[in-house]
Amino acid sequence: KSIFSKSFYDFPARDFQDDRDDDPDILVPAIPEDTPHIPYKPPRRSDDEILARSREYYELMAERRTVRSFSPEPIPQEVLDNLIKTAGTSPSGAHTEPWTFVVVQDQEMKAAIREIVEEEEELNYNKRMSRQWVTDLKPFATKPLKPYLSDAPALVLVFRQTHSWRDDGKKRMHYYSEISTAIAAGILLAAIHYCGLVALTSTPLNCNARLRDLLSRPLNERLELLLPVGRPHEETTIPDLHRKTLEEIMVKI
Template sequence: MTNNHTIEIEGHRHVSFHLDRLEPAEMAAKSDAFYQWLDTRRSVREFTNEPVAKSVIENIIKSASTAPSGAHKQPWTFCAISDPVLKKQIRIAAEAEEKESYESRMSDRWKDDLKPMATNMYKPFLEEAPWLIIVCKRAFELDTDGKKHNNYYVNESVGIACGMLITAIHNAGLVTLTHTPSPMNFLTNILKRPKNERAYLLLPVGYPKQPVYVPDLDRKGLDEMAVFYEGE
């Protein structure tokens, strides 16, 4: 993208945008190659403690931050944790919530649906993975005087950023797992986040143990998940 020209629209500066167009054959090949590569992504629950450079995590987060957001408010905070003391606190609190969920909150049908995932209330990956990224949604903004300012389409915006975050993790040659203990307010409490932030998603990030096994699952085919409305 090159920004060679600027104009004013309703008093705000806009810059020119350039996109290198691809020939149809190259476009088809690149889009198929990207799908084939992304289809190798899997959720992994077993991590080594091998270090991952902070600069890599920074690049992953910056990639996620390119996501579109309502009115460009960018209503997210990415909390990246490598401190083993904090990770242990998070694991203890998360497993307490998971125990409650497995024993009293989750229906038998829900637990049956989880059986192919081979998951349970114990979450050692919260300590094993070299990094945890806690994505917080910013429900509103607070200025220096404590006055609230609206954010828009917060859940949608943060959800898009999380998808891009997971893709960036895969692109870096690392693995992750989406973890959503419920409720998640213990995360914002442990991390001492401000009152305008709510924990949205937890992602352990690192290298998989070797060997590591994942469920033998099939993804839905295109005809099961897409509907095309084409003119004649």
């Protein structure tokens, strides 16, 4: 019996095919076929060093928490640039890099985003979301009102590109775009915490089309995450949560 979950390979072949796959003019690699392969020799560290670094990084990331109350103190532009560049180092299917990060600092635009999200969240909480879902959110004291969307100095909206276009105007397929964009978002969250900032991972339900139009994004982009980013407000509180133990999340074979 295979030890691999069916989810790794049980995708319909048509999901990754184009109706014109047999056209030789279409069969062009996403990156040049003659892309050179160059030596890769990162620093080789001793077992003691990698152990120490693994502990240090775990202890740092164990302090990361989601917050919903932000200081309006601005973030230097170069910091935001570096955060997005770091997210852009993420791996992606066939190196298609299927992501766009929209960074919003303009106060009027943040207010417009908040208005759209709050309108949709009012419907979500009262009509669209199940009662169990709403009940599960009670410990976090979440509500349709989202003041952090206008309070935080920056909003990072993570869009996933379902496909793109080649220089010759032909469609360029993006493979595993959901997974690739999710990995990039995880690297972004780690970078935000590493530099001393905080974020809220929000997934604005039923807001994709309206926010995409507001931000003038193309139809091949879909909003996956909306991240308020900044410093925590001096009176910020967080729920006293406890993460699963290593034994609960790790299987050794």
